[in-house]
Amino acid sequence: MKLAILSRNASLYSTRRLVEAARARGHSVRVLDPLRCYMRIAPDGFSMRYKGKPVHGYDVVIPRIGTSITRYATAVLRQFELMGSYTPNPSDAILRARDKLRAHQLLAAQGIGLPSTAFGDNPDDTDDLLSLLGPPPHVIKLNEGTQGAGVMLTEKVSASRAVVETLRGLYASFVVQEFVAEAGGADLRCFVVGDRVVAAMRRQAAEGEFRSNLHRGGEASPAEASAEEQAVAVRSARALGLGVAGVDLIRSQRGPLVLEVNSTPGLEGVEGACRVDVAGAIIDFVSKKISI
Missing domain, CATH: 3.40.50.20 (Rossmann fold)
Incomplete structure (x- = not known):
């Protein structure tokens, strides 16, 4: 090859x-x-x-x-x-995954669990937009941020409104989501290759931080993804057209919820935490695809 x-x-x-x-x-x-x-x-x-x-x-x-x-x-x-x-990972699939709003719409259309998400443009609608999510805390995310950059947690409605107004003033594209408190600052990164999860790691946010990204000081440990979590991760990657993806889930009272589907997931964290040859799994997958 x-x-x-x-x-x-x-x-x-x-x-x-x-x-x-x-x-x-x-x-x-x-x-x-x-x-x-x-x-x-x-x-x-x-x-x-x-x-x-x-x-x-x-x-x-x-x-x-x-x-x-x-x-x-x-x-x-x-x-x-x-x-x-x-x-x-075709070019159009990467573009779908990089646009958080588009990705959430596509995942929701497949019935995949997500935190409730709101999006709007006109400042006159801000209060009603926030009411769609219920009381704060709220999570506000830049539409094309990565590694936890551009993700903010607001504790009061006035703070949510202020951040939304500031981002609109900067002509930034963003979404607003409910905060799922029971996740406890942890998420589950499922590394999908083809039709299976080849490794999973739990990422725990550092003390005083709500973002669990390793680039933000989060700690990684190997995890056992349940059959339901694995199925959700594979369905999420497939919904966006990705053969290789890092699917970030949180464990909630209503089941696994997808935070993000990463089309260029890093290998260092997951290989280090899980001691799994993820790179080899990717090479084996693409080799089989062209030999079929």
């Missing part, structure tokens, strides 16, 4: 592990910086060049696309798709 990994930095843990896993299985692999890829688009065909040389013939492309380069990097990935390469 001839494999390309789209990544800005070949030394990043996740990229490095994918390269190691691919080479250990005898595959040819190359890391391509998506910002150095450039394309020709014409009715007679699609082509790609990288640092002045043609790029072609890749069986599989695995995207490791950061949020800051989403637009350009997904265009590069789409070009590879049009040139016949398989990817576990």
Whole structure:
């Protein structure tokens, strides 16, 4: 198998592990910086060049696309798709997952449990918008934030209103959600590869913090996802069209609720906590897909 990994930095843990896993299985692999890829688009065909040389013939492309380069990097990935390469996470699926509002709409349409979410544009509707969620605390999230950035917890209606008005003044896109207190500042990251959860870890927020992201000081430990939680995680990834995903759930009194579906989940936290070869599972999955 001839494999390309789209990544800005070949030394990043996740990229490095994918390269190691691919080479250990005898595959040819190359890391391509998506910002150095450039394309020709014409009715007679699609082509790609990288640092002045043609790029072609890749069986599989695995995207490791950061949020800051989403637009350009997904265009590069789409070009590879049009040139016949398989990817576990198509460009349109990544765009669906990166847009929190769109992702929540698609998940809810499949009957997947979520915290109640509200979205609106006009300042005249702010009070009624907040009333749709019930009393605070409220969680306010930038629509395209990542790693816990742009996520705020407000304890009073006046604080919720102030944050909403501030974000609107900055022309930021955001959603407002109910706060699920019984989760206790913890969530469950289910790492989905294909039709199964290959690893799960519990992330606990640091003292005084409500965000459990490891980048925010959260602590990770191996976890056993229930059959229901695994089913929800797989359904969530499938609803967005992702073959590889990190699905973040919270355990609530009404069952597992999906917080987010990450299309470029990091491998370091989950491999370190669970001692599972997640990179190898990804390589095995894409290898089987192109051999079918």
